[in-house]
Amino acid sequence: MTIQPVRKAVFPVAGLGTRFLPATKAMPKEMLTVVDRPLIQYAVEEALEAGIEQIIFVTGRGKGALEDHFDVSFELEATMKARGKSLAAIENIRQTPGSPVYVRQQEPLGLGHAVWCARHIVGDEPFAVLLPDELMVGGFLRQMVEAYERVGGNVIGALEVPDDQTHKYGVIDPGARDGRLTEVKALVEKPAAGSAPSNLMIPGRYILQPEVMRILDAHETGAGGEIQLTDAMAKLIGRQPFHGFTFDGRRYDCGDKLGFVQANLALALDREDIGPAVAEFARLHLN
Numbered sequence: 001m002t003i004q005p006v007r008k009a010v011f012p013v014a015g016l017g018t019r020f021l022p023a024t025k026a027m028p029k030e031m032l033t034v035v036d037r038p039l040i041q042y043a044v045e046e047a048l049e050a051g052i053e054q055i056i057f058v059t060g061r062g063k064g065a066l067e068d069h070f071d072v073s074f075e076l077e078a079t080m081k082a083r084g085k086s087l088a089a090i091e092n093i094r095q096t097p098g099s100p101v102y103v104r105q106q107e108p109l110g111l112g113h114a115v116w117c118a119r120h121i122v123g124d125e126p127f128a129v130l131l132p133d134e135l136m137v138g139g140f141l142r143q144m145v146e147a148y149e150r151v152g153g154n155v156i157g158a159l160e161v162p163d164d165q166t167h168k169y170g171v172i173d174p175g176a177r178d179g180r181l182t183e184v185k186a187l188v189e190k191p192a193a194g195s196a197p198s199n200l201m202i203p204g205r206y207i208l209q210p211e212v213m214r215i216l217d218a219h220e221t222g223a224g225g226e227i228q229l230t231d232a233m234a235k236l237i238g239r240q241p242f243h244g245f246t247f248d249g250r251r252y253d254c255g256d257k258l259g260f261v262q263a264n265l266a267l268a269l270d271r272e273d274i275g276p277a278v279a280e281f282a283r284l285h286l287n
């Protein structure tokens, strides 16, 4: 079996962000800030650190700020240079010419549909999918790519959550476990309370073979009447190697207000410049 390298990553960013209204009324939810960077930047940096060369955004109306964020800001740079200010904070997010690529998802028909909208850019090679709502600290995709380079096929994130949380996610029916890798026997999207096959959920990180696009061509709908990525992936099980990978690091579900506030606090505490002052503030105010 030849294992093709993963060079491309798809970021579905067309969602409306209704859980964060009014903040997201006129601003993409992926631009919500954790300390001093927008959520999307954490996910893009995670992908670049994993060796991804081509960033693909599946975007929609009202998401122009994302394109500007990854572009050169001529006025800003010229003004900062003229004032002798360092450009370090914005330099690392300028992309190479031709990346990112932007495709549009014209209608919100589900995550599977969003990923399928990138099919012409992905072509016939394995690709990663990262959901930027999920902020990972510790190089999740890099660890997954290393595992993929050993086993090939499809490798998706697999993290344990409490039983009362499984109904919010895609859930893995696990087979044999070997270190951080778990064989995937079946997948179910948003199982009804009490019916999940395990408490191993899919935390928005995927390495997939291009055949999943051919399954998504059928536009079959699943949970919530949406075209689900989980259902399309489930059809690859038995045809190709399929593993879950349990990450050694931290996860913050920023699709949720509590997770978003926790991410801000935790990442602020991690920072050398403001961490000690934030800790002192928290200590005083929590007493």
Ligand code: G1P
Pocket: 111, 131, 133, 134, 168, 169, 170, 171, 189, 201, 202, 203, 204, 228, 229, 230, 255
């Ligand atoms: C999506 C996926 C789900 C996954 C989750 C991770 O759900 O469909 O399988 O577990 O992201 O955040 P959504 O959050 O879009 O409802």
